[in-house]
Amino acid sequence: MDQWLAEQPKTIVVQPTTLCPMDCTYCYLLERHLKQEMTPQVAAAIADGIGPSWEPVEVVWHGGEPLAAGLERFVELLRPFECLRQAGRVRHKVQTGGGRPITDAWCDVFEQYEIGVGVSIDGPRDLNHHRVDRGGRPMFDRTMAGIETLKRRGIPFTVLAVVSQDGTRQAAQVLDFMRDMGTSWVGFNVEAKEGANSGGQTPSIDHARQFWRDAFEWCRRNNDVTVREVSNLLGFLGLTQDRRDADSQHDPIPTIAWNGDVVLLSPELLGVRSSTYDDFIAGNVLEDDLSTIVQRAGELLYVQEFAAALGTCKQTCEFFSFCQGAHAGDRFFEHGTFAATETDHCRNSVQAPVLALAELLQARGSG
Amino acid sequence: MTVLEQMVRTVSNGDTEWAQFVAASTTTSVNASGTEWGRKGGSWGKEGEFWKK
Numbered sequence: 001m002d003q004w005l006a007e008q009p010k011t012i013v014v015q016p017t018t019l020c021p022m023d024c025t026y027c028y029l030l031e032r033h034l035k036q037e038m039t040p041q042v043a044a045a046i047a048d049g050i051g052p053s054w055e056p057v058e059v060v061w062h063g064g065e066p067l068a069a070g071l072e073r074f075v076e077l078l079r080p081f082e083c084l085r086q087a088g089r090v091r092h093k094v095q096t097g098g099g100r101p102i103t104d105a106w107c108d109v110f111e112q113y114e115i116g117v118g119v120s121i122d123g124p125r126d127l128n129h130h131r132v133d134r135g136g137r138p139m140f141d142r143t144m145a146g147i148e149t150l151k152r153r154g155i156p157f158t159v160l161a162v163v164s165q166d167g168t169r170q171a172a173q174v175l176d177f178m179r180d181m182g183t184s185w186v187g188f189n190v191e192a193k194e195g196a197n198s199g200g201q202t203p204s205i206d207h208a209r210q211f212w213r214d215a216f217e218w219c220r221r222n223n224d225v226t227v228r229e230v231s232n233l234l235g236f237l238g239l240t241q242d243r244r245d246a247d248s249q250h251d252p253i254p255t256i257a258w259n260g261d262v263v264l265l266s267p268e269l270l271g272v273r274s275s276t277y278d279d280f281i282a283g284n285v286l287e288d289d290l291s292t293i294v295q296r297a298g299e300l301l302y303v304q305e306f307a308a309a310l311g312t313c314k315q316t317c318e319f320f321s322f323c324q325g326a327h328a329g330d331r332f333f334e335h336g337t338f339a340a341t342e343t344d345h346c347r348n349s350v351q352a353p354v355l356a357l358a359e360l361l362q363a364r365g366s367g
Numbered sequence: 368m369t370v371l372e373q374m375v376r377t378v379s380n381g382d383t384e385w386a387q388f389v390a391a392s393t394t395t396s397v398n399a400s401g402t403e404w405g406r407k408g409g410s411w412g413k414e415g416e417f418w419k420k
Contacts, residue, residue, distance in 0.1 A: 241375075318370060321369075357374065
């Protein structure tokens, strides 16, 4: 188990509320219509459980829509981490989909607590139509209003964008939009069948390959936006051989629900029911120290299956040295077990960009 | 030879314009660890950046 799983997390995902005012067509969150909110007691238990020997950790406030917790409650949840933050042992990040307005008061909080801000938006208006509110109304203008507030305040932000089938031919258009919007970093999540989106339309590998080919070509012409997947692959190709061949240890990524329940490996597992895997719950921070919960990860069936599957991946997949077997959740959502290997994520977010760049590398002429 | 190994060789040889571009783009990564360059396991990418939606 230790071969594949790090003893200390570098990222902790925290769910201040399950509620999200949005109803994006591809969302994986099952309980986003429920208003279940984290208490300061749970936040304090999380902070107390951050091991004294841990390297600095990033605390990602996710959701639901984290801003839907409300500003006052959100600050209450931040306070238990303050000593850790000021000591440099915790960095906060919030990922918002724009379901609640980003106001100047929120910007004050972002600045005071040095919170990194990520915004979820898929591209220009006509490619953002999957992101709607509960009445089916487009979120585009409201999300852009929040981004304008961030820009006016000089607060940098990263972007996460979902690539659905209809966006696979629009990589350059999307990236032009991201550049003009003022972000310097974007990560693309190709739509996958996860959680509540079990019936989602996953792009084919050929469509994904076209998207990544266009993204690589865009990045060759533009150097003002870092595209996560492009950067990761170029970085990999620049590693020395021993580093390329070395196995990585997976971050256990404890994800802590509003009520203190902890799931490991994939935040998408939070709130998902499974009798086989005991709802993936590794413990509760109100009952057990977070460090202890992480230390006993190897006792969990789904972690054991995932670790075993990584061994199979390494033996059978020529892309393993690059991807290292991520992601655990996709295996379950697509195959009902963590013992499975290849997933749509493998095909669309690992194999497709690799094959797209491989094709470009072989091209003669200006490409 | 895997497709990744072939890509490394192509970049190293630098005999296409794309290979030269990739080689130039990876220069700064030579001293980075594998972890820092997005090989950290789990559902999260490059350190400090948010992987999932």
